[in-house]
Amino acid sequence: MRRWAAVREVPLPGGSVHAVVRGGRTVRRPATPRSGFVRDLLRHFERHGWPGAP
Numbered sequence: 001m002r003r004w005a006a007v008r009e010v011p012l013p014g015g016s017v018h019a020v021v022r023g024g025r026t027v028r029r030p031a032t033p034r035s036g037f038v039r040d041l042l043r044h045f046e047r048h049g050w051p052g053a054p
Helices: 035-047
Strands: 009-012 020-023 026-028
Antiparallel strands (some): 009 020, 020 026
16 A cells, blocks of 8 residues: 655745646646646657656
């Protein structure tokens, strides 16, 4: 079972359109209407071995 630890989100300066926060080792921003497409595209790249996929 995976345990989720509470991660403090720290606001980052410069988010010109949306609030951007750092949570642990990740940077997070609110989802947009294009977020699903980007997620699916990155998964496609990962499945096909593209080394640039996060």
